[in-house]
Amino acid sequence: MKARRCAVLWLEPREVAHFELDDLLGGGTGVVNQVHWFAHAPHLSEPVAIDAQQAMVAGALGATAWVDFDALEQAHGAACIAALVALGLIVCDDAQHASNHHADTRFRDVQWYGLSSVSHAASRWAGIDAAAEVQEAGLYSPLGLRNAYGVPPPTFLDRGASEDRIVLERAAYTGFDDLLDLRSTCRNFDTTRALPRAQFANVLERVFGARGQVQAADDFEVIKRTSPSGGAMHPTEAYLIVQNVEGLAPGLYHYRPGDHALQPLPPVDDLAKLAFYAVGGQQWFADAHVLVALAPRFERNFWKYRNHPKAYRVTILDIGHLSQTLFLSAIELGLGAYITAAINEVDLEQAFGLTHFVEGPLAVCGFGIRSDEMVTSEFDPNRKAWPRKSPPAE
Ligand SMILES: Cc1cc2nc3c(=O)[nH]c(=O)nc-3n(C[C@H](O)[C@H](O)[C@H](O)COP(=O)(O)O)c2cc1C
Structure with a gap:
């Protein structure tokens, strides 16, 4: 059997918050941050957690040439290689691992730029109710945003002295x-x-x-x-x-x-x-x-x-x-x-x-079809889309 690394792999050291009783008993908050490795391989549906040894081994393997599987096991240990194969980070050319091999081959065929593919795969959501999260965080209204984040960068950018500006003619509508x-x-x-x-x-x-x-x-x-x-x-x-x-x-x-x-x-x-x-x-x-x-x-x-x-x-x-x-x-x-x-x-x-x-x-x-009633607010300062009947009470 032959094996090689999947086409694209980006290793992310991510800080993950854990609860630790010892920290709480020692006077801390109980919340302790630990760094974990996550492997982003965009032919997979989502990033997978790996340990430090697996990260080292995955990072040492090439994605181009097929190498002998037994030699890989001898060099890096059977358990580590088996884990990377099971996760789909190492692909094998045998029938048992055909599904990950097929996904990796299909991925290669699409001709992604590697970093773009990582960003694309990792920014996907499943089952997120973002509206509720924004509402809970008090970030729905402009005032809520202003209170949480302070003053935003200015609306208009000044790039020089006002007397140098050339005011342009306005066309008829x-x-x-x-x-x-x-x-x-x-x-x-x-x-x-x-x-x-x-x-x-x-x-x-x-x-x-x-x-x-x-x-x-x-x-x-x-x-x-x-x-x-x-x-x-x-x-x-x-x-x-x-x-x-x-x-x-x-x-x-x-x-x-x-x-x-x-x-x-x-x-x-x-x-x-x-x-x-x-x-x-x-x-x-x-x-x-x-x-x-x-x-x-x-x-x-x-x-x-x-x-x-x-x-x-x-x-x-x-x-x-x-x-x-x-x-x-x-x-x-x-x-x-x-x-x-x-x-x-x-x-x-x-x-x-x-x-x-x-x-x-x-x-x-x-x-x-637009509703006659505005229940959710819209941004219509010049009253072009509204009023239909009545804007909502603020
Ligand atoms: C790429 C993009 C994503 C947007 N996503 C949301 C959204 O998730 N929810 C929402 O209520 N409005 C969304 N908007 C609408 C903007 O909030 C809206 O364009 C902005 O408030 C200005 O209002 P206007 O489009 O009526 O001029 C989005 C607009 C763009 C261009």
């Missing part, structure tokens, strides 16, 4: 300015009415649809969208949680940009629960008629930008462009929209059948 000024994050959706199917389809077509197509080679198409995309690769897929659209069964769908069609996906037990966790427990966003998980197919972008330090950044920037186009497309139809990155990626990956290092959600956008 056009209809486009009106549209831009209407953009506002919607936190109040009308859950009593269904979104007309034509409006639903219109938003998807404008944001995610292919508006043109070029045959770059016999087997390589490049599509045109209304948003730019790094390298023109357009890797971002739209995975939909449809909750309340006329003439469409609630459920999970994948949008097909080429033929402007929906692919129904296997159902989940509780769609409302998935929507809740999709947006980190923020019910004001979970109420949207449609939630869209924006998930780049990393391997499509990285096919061009191989192991490239900027490539992951490009996929994130693509999401930002698509989000702004989604805002404007929805708002032009009189709908509300939002984006959030406070998402439970793992819950979404499981629901939509995605492998995080191949194709993973980076943000969730939502859109739908």
